[in-house]
Amino acid sequence: MTAMDESAYAEYRRRRVRRLKKIILIVLALAIIIPLVCSIVFLSLFIHTRRELSDLQNRYDELLSSMEQLRDDIAYIDAPRDVYSVSDVTDSQRDASETDLTPDMPEEAAEDEEEHVREVYLTFDDGPSIYTDEILDILAEHEVKATFFVIGKTEDVAVDAYKRIVADGHTLGMHSYSHRYSQVYASKDAFVDDLNKLQEYLYEVTGVWSRYYRFPGGSSNTASTVDMSELIEYLTEQDITYFDWNIVSGDAAGHPISADTIVSNCVSRVANFNEAVILMHDAADKHSTVEALPRIIESIQDMEDTEILPISDDTFPIQHRE
Numbered sequence: 001m002t003a004m005d006e007s008a009y010a011e012y013r014r015r016r017v018r019r020l021k022k023i024i025l026i027v028l029a030l031a032i033i034i035p036l037v038c039s040i041v042f043l044s045l046f047i048h049t050r051r052e053l054s055d056l057q058n059r060y061d062e063l064l065s066s067m068e069q070l071r072d073d074i075a076y077i078d079a080p081r082d083v084y085s086v087s088d089v090t091d092s093q094r095d096a097s098e099t100d101l102t103p104d105m106p107e108e109a110a111e112d113e114e115e116h117v118r119e120v121y122l123t124f125d126d127g128p129s130i131y132t133d134e135i136l137d138i139l140a141e142h143e144v145k146a147t148f149f150v151i152g153k154t155e156d157v158a159v160d161a162y163k164r165i166v167a168d169g170h171t172l173g174m175h176s177y178s179h180r181y182s183q184v185y186a187s188k189d190a191f192v193d194d195l196n197k198l199q200e201y202l203y204e205v206t207g208v209w210s211r212y213y214r215f216p217g218g219s220s221n222t223a224s225t226v227d228m229s230e231l232i233e234y235l236t237e238q239d240i241t242y243f244d245w246n247i248v249s250g251d252a253a254g255h256p257i258s259a260d261t262i263v264s265n266c267v268s269r270v271a272n273f274n275e276a277v278i279l280m281h282d283a284a285d286k287h288s289t290v291e292a293l294p295r296i297i298e299s300i301q302d303m304e305d306t307e308i309l310p311i312s313d314d315t316f317p318i319q320h321r322e
């Protein structure tokens, strides 16, 4: 081997070593980068999937709870009684007592009495629903305030709905967290737990400490295994006023009813009362209520000396039990 051959060989080896080094470096770099990129991709996929899963879980829970509620409602409606009819106590006590008092009143007071403005309270149970916004839009268009007896829902749209109810100046009332008769009325403790859960949740979401309650099925329901007077007593202790109703829109019927029927159910009886509390529902299967609402409001606004108001501390509580 000549000196020339040797130096050429050495050069060849150096180059080979350099190339090998480069290859090793590239392989090393790839060995780090590829798994890193893969982990990032998998991680984001994992997070995304988990989010979707939890969304699905929420929807599943929601469906399950609606199903249970429906089952409760069916069991409840099947029972031989008519919860949503107007009980015998409907003519509010105040109406009766005022009539009694009138003859003894000085003339001026009696005149005041004649000028008494009829108060109508639109109340919506069971919301928020997919229609809450539509209902709120209609109320806003007509510059009317109403009362929403809501249940506990945690999806973003429901949270927004609670907030909008309050922001729009309506009264936020409670209608139990679960709305499952079998749970709410299982025992006094169960009732108290459910009530606290809803009251605290609404406070957290809206900053409003609600003090108005509507019993699921009304105070005259017979689904409760607890004596209703015990629950009423508890509400009184908590400074919570419960409201029933004296006019039914009829939208709680098992079968869908037309907007026309709802309008006439609501409007035809308003004149019978000094305080009319109309029971309606804010629920996914009750769009005819939404369709009926503008006409209900307009008809009532057309009545003389009649005002639509949200429930407040000044509202005489219409209650089915004495």
Ligand SMILES: [Zn+2]
Pocket: 125, 126, 175, 179, 216, 217
């Ligand atoms: Zn209800």
